Amino acid sequence: MRRFDGKVALVTGGAAGIGRTTALAFAAEGARVVIADIDADGGEETVRMVRAQGGEAVFIKTDVRVAEEVKNMADRAVEAFGRLDIAFNNAGINEDACTVSRCPEDSWKRLIDTNLTGVFLSMKYELPRMRKSGGGCIVNSSSVQGLVGDGAHPAYTGSKHGVVGLTRTAAVVYARANIRINAICPGPTHTAMIHKLIDGHPEVEQLLLSNIPMGRMAQPEEIAKVVLFLCSDDASYITGHAMAVDGGWVAR
């Protein structure tokens, strides 16, 4: 028996980065995987990668900012595989550094809509379907910036702190419905998101590294392993937790 045999796992933002890596890891451990993303090419590519390693997957094009699309995602996930056991609400964006007084209002709205409202809508439509499946596990993507302040990214930091609060309040309500809900708080991780910030800007990379006691950024596989742990029976008594996976960033 593999850890997730018989389970159905939904991953938002599964077309790239941490989401793709986690979808592949779930599939490798037996889960049937639903990939949801705004990027259809990347999402279909993840499905091909899952199938190439012998797993089952479907892609559902979804913009997590749009309620009807998120409801459609949850409906079609259950249509595809008959149930919903696990959701990794991971779709997210970041934008250029700024201070609060210089944060463009449209950038604030894009970040809150994607990173916070996207997680709210995802849980809103996943939870009733998980209840029908008899219970389940949700992991929401926060960040170290959901635990500590970052003077340079007010909208990102605000959205990721919001994800922690939303995770905790949902965990309290659904604990007796056999649904565990946790947040993951990664430090800088080698994906397109972080490389957009550091490529060609060694000073930004140095600044990030100076916050990390381990002196290096994470690989996406190191984040995926923790998501799988939180969704596994080994984490059966963990709910409402915001777990840093950060090389020691928030310990300083």
Ligand SMILES: NC(=O)c1ccc[n+]([C@@H]2O[C@H](COP(=O)([O-])OP(=O)(O)OC[C@H]3O[C@@H](n4cnc5c(N)ncnc54)[C@H](O)[C@@H]3O)[C@@H](O)[C@H]2O)c1
């Ligand atoms: N990479 C890091 O250093 C890091 C650190 C902490 C937290 N995170 C968080 O991890 C998550 C994944 O980040 P990543 O580094 O893999 O980024 P990424 O840019 O590689 O992947 C993000 C995915 O989300 C999708 N997406 C964006 N907006 C969407 C929308 N409206 N609807 C549906 N899908 C959408 C993108 O198309 C992409 O496939 C994000 O929530 C991010 O904030 C990343």
